[in-house]
Amino acid sequence: MSIVVKNLSKQFGSFKALDDVSLEAQSGSLLALLGPSGSGKTTLLRIIAGLESADRGSVLYEAEDVTHQSPKDRQVGFVFQHYALFRHMSVFENVAFGMRVRNRPGAEIKQRVQELLHLVRLEGLAQRYPSQLSGGQRQRVALARALAVQPRILLLDEPFGALDAKVRQELRQWLRQLHDEIHLTTIFVTHDQEEAFEVADRVVVMRGGHIEQSGSPQEVFDHPATPFVMDFLGNVNVFHGRVENGMAMLGALNIAYPEYPHAESRDATAYVRPHELDIERFPFGTSSLEVRVTQVNPAGSVAKIRVFSEQFGLALNVDLNLERYIELQLKPGDQVYVSARRVRVFMPNAPEYSI
Ligand code: ADP
Ligand code: MG
Numbered sequence: 001m002s003i004v005v006k007n008l009s010k011q012f013g014s015f016k017a018l019d020d021v022s023l024e025a026q027s028g029s030l031l032a033l034l035g036p037s038g039s040g041k042t043t044l045l046r047i048i049a050g051l052e053s054a055d056r057g058s059v060l061y062e063a064e065d066v067t068h069q070s071p072k073d074r075q076v077g078f079v080f081q082h083y084a085l086f087r088h089m090s091v092f093e094n095v096a097f098g099m100r101v102r103n104r105p106g107a108e109i110k111q112r113v114q115e116l117l118h119l120v121r122l123e124g125l126a127q128r129y130p131s132q133l134s135g136g137q138r139q140r141v142a143l144a145r146a147l148a149v150q151p152r153i154l155l156l157d158e159p160f161g162a163l164d165a166k167v168r169q170e171l172r173q174w175l176r177q178l179h180d181e182i183h184l185t186t187i188f189v190t191h192d193q194e195e196a197f198e199v200a201d202r203v204v205v206m207r208g209g210h211i212e213q214s215g216s217p218q219e220v221f222d223h224p225a226t227p228f229v230m231d232f233l234g235n236v237n238v239f240h241g242r243v244e245n246g247m248a249m250l251g252a253l254n255i256a257y258p259e260y261p262h263a264e265s266r267d268a269t270a271y272v273r274p275h276e277l278d279i280e281r282f283p284f285g286t287s288s289l290e291v292r293v294t295q296v297n298p299a300g301s302v303a304k305i306r307v308f309s310e311q312f313g314l315a316l317n318v319d320l321n322l323e324r325y326i327e328l329q330l331k332p333g334d335q336v337y338v339s340a341r342r343v344r345v346f347m348p349n350a351p352e353y354s355i
Contacts, residue, residue, distance in 0.1 A: 001062050001152050001185050002027045003048060008057035010043055010209075017043045018054070019209045025202070027062070028183040030176070032196035035206030036232065041189040044206070045155050048187065049076045061152060077151030077184075079142045081158040085130040091117070091141050092126040098149040116144040119178065136160075136167040140174075147182070154186040160195070168192075172199050193233050197221065205229050227346045230271045237277065237316045239270040239343075248345050251312050255287050255343055268347045274319035276342040279305065279328060288337040291316065293330050298322065305330060307338060 003025040010018040018040045025031040033041045046052035048059055050071035058067040066074050085094050092113055093100075099109045117123050120140040130138055139159055146154060159175075160168045176199050179186060190196050196203050197217040204214040205228075213225040224230040231238075241250035244265040248257035253270070260266070280288065291307035294315070298304075303325035305318040316338060320328070330336065 002060075003031075003153055003185055003187065004060040005044070005048065006058045006060070008044065008047060008054045008059070010040075010047065010052070010054050016209050018047070021057070021206075021209070021211055023204055023211065023214060025185055025187055027185055029201045030179045030186045030188060030199060031202045031204060032200035033187060033189045033204050033206060034191070034193060034196040034232075035212075036191055038208075039206040040209040041191075041206055042157055043209075045157050045187060045189050049078055049155050050074045051078075075149070075152045077146030077149070077154040079139070079146050079154075079156045079159045081161040085138055085141055085145070087130050089129075090126065091122065091128050091130075091133070094130070094141055095144045095148050097145060102149070112148060113144075116147055119147070119181070120144045121174070134167070135163045136171055139163070139171065143178075147184075151184070154184045156186065156188045158189055158191070161190075168195065175199055205232065207232075224271075224344070227269060227271070230344065230346075235274060235317060237272045237274065239272070239314075241268055241270070242266060243268045243345065243347065248343070250343075251314070253287055253289060253340055253343070255340070257345060259345075260347075266347050268345050270343045270345045272340045272343050274304070274317040275302070276340055277316065277318040278339050278341055279307070279318055279320060279324075279330070280337045280339070281328065283337045285339065288339045291336060291338050293332050293334045293336060296330050296332055298325060303330075307336065 005021060005023045008018050008021045021044060033044060035041055043052060047054045050069055058065055060066065095113045095116055096109045099112060117126055120143055122137060122140055125137065160171050172195050188199060200217060202214065203217050203220050205212045205220065207228055213220055213229050220229065221233060224233060230236055239250035239253055241248065242265050243257055243260040245263055246256060246258050246261045248255045248268060248270060250270045289309055291309045293305060294308050295306035296303065301322055302319045303322060305320060306315060307318060308315050318338065
């Protein structure tokens with residue numbers, strides 16, 4: 001069941017919460033809505049669920065226009081950040097709730113609840129109460145409860161947002177596995193880019209009520225369409241400067257930039273990810289920047305190096321692969337030279353240029 005959103009707009013008073021938003025989640029896919037707080041993610045999800053109505057635009061499930069259907073008729077499974085389990089009901093009864101409301105026979109309920117608790121890996125806990133569960137277990141119960149009524153689509157609004165980092169990490173892997181087992185078209189809201197990139201088939205980046213970019217995690221990460229996306233994806237080195245005559249003069253880094261051959265000088269900002277910077281012991285070429293190593297942190301398969309340029313008062317993050325790091329034998333205090341393998345230059349009001 002695909003989900004198609006066409007030209008949705010929504011205002012609260014004079015405030016535009018959604019401004020002409022269109023997207024498609026393909027049948028069986030997992031789509032992440034990623035954006036900072038207030039960007040309209042929850043409003044969009046609630047309109048897709050039928051919990052909120054749009055001022056303009058439509059929502060289709062497959063070819064069926066559901067814009068004016070009630071949430072109940074849409075048959076949506078919904079999980080919120082703050083688990084709304086019934087505290088006075090056992091895990092079993094929480095999961096069974098929707099089926100009891102629909103007067104399903106007892107034997108069917110029992111079998112289905114068992115299947116679902118197996119699916120969310122909580123078989124042994126059917127008789128517990130929510131207060132006897134960890135946060136992660138409660139969210140898995142909430143998911144089992146959402147799945148119990150055999151929804152046509154699944155909508156998750158920051159389902160792991162209230163949990164600590166380690167549990168979030170486990171649950172996002174678990175969610176991906178679960179999705180691969182059940183193949184239910186799912187839209188997953190998060191403000192955490194790592195979560196979106198690890199879990200989703202497709203990422204839609206939102207900002208101020210509109211879609212800034214959508215694509216596969218790889219596409220968005222490798223080709224951020226705007227400075228906002230680049231910045232939001234986190235941990236980038238930013239250089240401010242100018243472009244003119246085929247050169248980008250970014251303070252510390254001067255780089256050939258044939259995409260802008262014009263004589264007229266224009267402001268530009270360049271972004272370089274930590275893994276796109278390299279370190280050498282000796283100066284090389286015309287565009288290496290003298291820096292001092294301030295921190296060295298080998299973490300897993302990369303070493304995270306922090307360096308500082310006295311001349312430009314600029315701190316940079318460099319990720320080196322472990323081999324390169326061992327070869328260089330870097331220590332805090334070392335004087336070294338940094339260069340960029342790849343730079344993305346943005347000029348205000350101009351499309352992206354990459355070198
Ligand atoms: P997100 O989920 O991305 O944090 P929301 O969709 O919750 O964003 O909210 C987007 C904007 O719309 C926010 O500025 C929020 O204050 C506003 N908003 C959301 N719901 C309402 C409402 N019912 N009434 C007034 N403003 C609202
Ligand atoms: Mg929200």
